[in-house]
Amino acid sequence: MDHTKKFAQEFEESIDRLLPNNSVDCVIFGYEKQRLKVLLLQWKTNAEWSLPGGFIFKDEALNSAAHRVLRERTGLDEIFLNQFYTFGRQNRARPDQNATEEATDKRLLDFGITSPVIAEWMKKRFVTTGYFALVNIAKTNPQPDFMSSSCEWKTIAEIPQLILDHNEIVEKAIGYLRIQLNYLPIGLSLLPEKFTMQDLQKLYEAILGRPLERSNFQRKILKLGMLVRKEKFMSGAANKAPYLYAFDQAKYAQLIKEGIGFSY
């Protein structure tokens, strides 16, 4: 049995274990080379881009489904993942997108999927709940799903047109990320174990999309007492060597719990 047939059969069999009309979509943020990035999937057949998402099993909580999607796509578990908004327009297709039943049939045919059960499922209206995750790109191993040829980290500026209302979902996720910057475990999730103060500052700047004042940033962050100063980092550059820092996990957890109280 070829790959497609196997997928189609498994999917068809799983459909009656799925909760209809609900889905989850994940906006997975990573940080690399001083840029905030989002994990996107590209469809095999028509090269359209979308967010990683999935359906909910009847015996599975919505939040668990989001965790599962994240695990399946990134290999990461025990990750910072937060629900942020539910998108429930009656027609979530883009204005220019062909969302007729015929178009859906055609898209499935392009994959070699002929099952009427799957076709019926795909034509349903789905109310989707958006989750955003913060992950350390170096630790991930992005895996495309069956529908997708590739799984790519795109910077915010590079985000292409996405299917349905996915661009809107990403926009809203970025908005939440910015607003909640002061209450989120940003650094711990997105940075390597040891990092310089500049690394952390660039991260905050990438998220906020504006520069922050160096000396004030340093003082404010250190005053929170969640960082431990380690050895100096000799980059080889002709300038003073910065200290490396690591998170004091206990204090960090405590701060997050109490609400960091940090503002820009």
Add this chain to the structure above:
Amino acid sequence: MDHTKKFAQEFEESIDRLLPNNSVDCVIFGYEKQRLKVLLLQWKTNAEWSLPGGFIFKDEALNSAAHRVLRERTGLDEIFLNQFYTFGRQNRARPDQNATEEATDKRLLDFGITSPVIAEWMKKRFVTTGYFALVNIAKTNPQPDFMSSSCEWKTIAEIPQLILDHNEIVEKAIGYLRIQLNYLPIGLSLLPEKFTMQDLQKLYEAILGRPLERSNFQRKILKLGMLVRKEKFMSGAANKAPYLYAFDQAKYAQLIKEGIGFSY
């Protein structure tokens, strides 16, 4: 045809126009006699309490469904209504609540509803999206729905045990209200047209659940420039007469849009 039969027939007929597995629940906040209140419904048959909620029509957006529920229960339109979280556990029933199919059948029978179509619908798993609204109690005309004998404003402290996970939904709504206090059109939605500074302060105190310093509150609020000072209010009490204030709607809308920037 009696009332129940008519309701059952209409509901049954409407079911195939409804989106399965999704619902909305509204936490409707009001303010009266210096107390923050929530609108609750009491079931006719077993006296259990619940939030006002409803289903979504196939051709209706999720947000519109929430607005419709609010309109049906309070008679209010064009109201401040905000989505805050989606509750999607696989079993949203209370641990002590009998959520078996037999129990559902029995509850419907108590209403005199025998339709198997309705019974099947009610046994579905529903992922519900929570909305919170701020309304002026004096302007509302609470209307119980068919299932409910009464519609009552309860203070936060008075909230009884509710069905399913509705207590959790209320808790979360209050949390959002407090956090977003600085960005929400609190006063305009919850107070009468004219009010004293004390009225406004008591409102904030009721929401936050803690006292605020009188003179500082006054200065901070006035500095925002969203209030217009009107005539004095002679209460007849043996003390200095306070000014009445009203919202400058234009400035208020502008402030809300920009983010009030107000903190306690």
Add this chain to the structure above:
DNA sequence: GCAAAAGTGTTCTCTATACACCCATGG
């Protein structure tokens, strides 16, 4: 020595907070 980046210090402004003071009102 020089350039570049890191670390620390200083100043100014604004806000929050606590509390003092006087004012208006009706008994």
Add this chain to the structure above:
DNA sequence: CCATGGGTGTATAGAGAACACTTTTGC
């Protein structure tokens, strides 16, 4: 006059922002 609550003033502490100054590094 008094009690009560309303309106305004003031002093202090802390945060944020801008910017100056010193230190470290490799060339």
